[in-house]
Amino acid sequence: MAYSKNIIRSLLWCSITCLFSLSASAQTGHSSAPDSIRLNQIGFYPAASKTAIVLTGNVQPFTIQTPGKKVVFSGKLKPSPRPDLSGRTIYVADFTALQQPGQYRLVVPGVGQSYLFQIGNQVHAGVAAGAIKAFYYQRVSTALPEKYAGKWARAAGHPDTAVLVHPSAATAQRPAGTVISASRGWYDAGDYNKYIVNSGISMGTLLSLYEDFPTYVKTVKLNIPESNNQVPDLLDEALWNLRWMLTMQDPNDGGVYHKLTNAAFDGMVMPDKAVQPRYVVQKGTAATLDFAAVMSQASRIYENYNQQLPGLADSCLKAAEKAWQWAQAHPNAVYDQDAMNSRFEPKVSTGAYGDNHFDDERTWAAAELYITTKNDTYLKAVPWSNTIRFTIPSWAQVQTLGYYSLLRNRNQLTAAGKKAVPQLSHQLLALADSLANPATLPAYQTVMGRSAHDFGWGSNSDAANQGITLIQAYQLTRQAKYLNAALSNLDYILGRNGTGYCMVTGFGSKSTRHPHHRPSVADGIADPVPGLMAGGPNPGMQDHIQVPSTIPNQAYIDDDRAYAVNEIAINWNAPFAYLANAIEALQYQAGYVKK
Incomplete structure (x- = not known):
């Protein structure tokens, strides 16, 4: 669940298939590996950077060995340029020069050996596809057959064909208690409700992946029911949520x-065992503008x-324009759950996903409507003077999504829009340069983790969103420094971090x-x-579950009660x-691999 900029959201309580990852036996057969060596547990591209962190030891030699203990590379540890957030010096192992594909482990005498990792082309293909396939497992209103879900097959839950209009949402045409159908969609997080605001940024991000890399996306196969319909699987999966929206x-x-939503969280x-009444609640400006943005992009x-999909594009645009008109007429309809409950x-x-400020949602919606319609009127609602600043997106701060879209579509804009591009x-580059600056990298040599402030609710998503900013900068400039920095945050999520965990279920x-x-x-x-992806390190303990360490980058526990660090969303x-x-x-294109 996301962390509100105004309140903490109300308290609540592998691999997809062998096709999608290194085999579990190959990965987990070395459980004796010490926790003092941190690296990307999936692996590395042959010609990309390769870095590991060693928590103990000193300036001493290390080797890279095959599973048969053949040494293929030797190097020497170097002290981290700056201390860890714990205050101690840790050590960096750089083995970028090793480019031979294969399976390896890093060995430090007197310290131990790392988990096995891979060097090769398409090394992240499994976890990349798995991160999208995860949305299939979040589908509402449908059974997940074994053919597509494997051992995680389950019965259908929440048909949502008889949803009640809550009194807060009542109108003359739809009075309280009116029954509507609002099936499909994705379960938002660890709970079973569906939230337009959080669907907004989620959909915008996934649709942007298609817009940025349409040729690649067509190659990503997920084994979902729609896989043979000549629409990319990513767009098929997104459509399940779009139709609900x-x-x-x-x-x-x-x-x-x-x-x-239910009135209260399910147990x-x-x-299929969660059968409490379901409601649609109050209309709001944030939800309506997020909806308009997603529908325009879609x-x-x-x-x-x-x-x-005949007629879908037209229906989406009409819905977006109608939502924009409502938001113009209701510019400050705040969703205040406490006030509603009174x-x-x-x-x-x-x-709650409560928000009191809508300039960012308005910017995003206007940008997407402008790009799709080429109507300069919408552009007037998009601020782009030298006073604006790019920020890392979150569900409560979405204006940067609109700016990304303007830049990725810069060659198709009207003359008025093209004036905004410089x-x-x-x-964008000012933000990306601050993220990629090598002089300020933390001890783990990742973009993520420069300060304790990086580690709050959903910190792993901040790391991923930092990576997106850097990729947008790379797309704009083709400067390798931006993509290399983004790759460091992928390494972070997959194991080179203060927790020692690969933060994605079923991988590593x-x-x-x-x-x-x-x-x-x-x-x-069991699996x-x-x-x-788990939320990640957060010393706040808003769930009252004690984490083993309150050092910010280590404040994590793998406990299903610990939603402040271990929920998904x-x-x-x-x-x-x-x-x-x-x-x-x-x-x-980046030269990480050769065809």
Whole structure:
């Protein structure tokens, strides 16, 4: 669940297939490996940088060895340029010069050996596809057959064909208690509710992956029910959520309901055992503008597939324009759950995603509508003077998504829009340069983790979103420093971090196994649903579960009760999916591998 900029969201409580990852036996057969060597547990591209962190030892030799203990590379540890957040010096092993494909481990005399890792082309293909396939496992209103879900097959839950209009959302045309159908969509996080605001950034991020890398995306095969319909699997999966979002717009006025939810969170049960009444609640400006942005972007993407999905692009654009009109007429409709609960029954205690400021949502929606329609009127609602600043996106700060879209579509803009490109480019590169600056990298030599402030609720998603910013800068300039910096954050998520975990379920040798995720807890299967990225280090302990260390980059525990560090969420998986797949898409162009 995401962390609100105003409140903490209400308290609540491998591999996909062998096709998608290194075999589990190959990865986990060395459980005696010490935790004092931290590296990307999946592996490295032949000609890309290769770095590991050694927590103990000194300036001493290290070797890279095959599983048969043949030494293929020798080097010497170097002290980290700056101390870890714990205050201690750690050591850096650089073996970039080793380019021979194969399976290896890093060995430090007197310290131990690392987990096995791979060097090779398409080394992240499995985890990249797995991060998208994870959304399939979050599908609402449908069974997941074994053919597609493997051992995580489950019965359908939450048909959402008889959803009640909550009194907070009542209108003359749809009074309280009106029954509507709003099926499909994705479970938002570890809980079973569906939230438009969080779907906004999640969808925008996944659709942007397609816009940036359409040729590559067509090669990503996920084994989902729609896989043979001549639409890329990524777009098929996104469509499951898009169709739900369309049902959340009131057809009478264009406003969009904030969320579809139970009154209270379900227990730790499987979806088909969760049968409490479901409601759509109050329309809000944030939800409506996020909806408008997603529908505008979707319209221009799905227009490429009119033959397979006739009428969808037109429907999305009409819905976006109607939502924009509602938001113009209701510029400050705040979703305040406490205020709502003081007036209406039943009270709602699920995730609030509350927001009091809508300039960022308005910027994003206007940018997407402008790009799709080429109507300069929308551009007037997009600030792009030298006073604007790019920020790392979050569900509550989405204006940068609009700026990304303007830049990626810069060659198709009207003359008025093209005037904005130099300033937007300058601001993007200013942020990217601050992230990529090698002089300020932390001890782990990743972009993530420069200060304790990096480690809050959903910190891993910040690392992934930093990577997206850097990839946008690379797309704009083709300067290798940006992509190399983005790759360091992929290394971070996959093991080169202060926790020692690969933070994605089902991948790596030591990965999250007990996420705060109801199906993973309740299904009786030892392995968690795969491809889900945990929230990551956060010393706040908002869930009151003690973490082993409160040093910010180490404040993590693999405990399904610990939702402050170990929940999963669609808005966290989406940027990770973008980061891993974008780097896979760029590996040849970047010279990381040779065809």
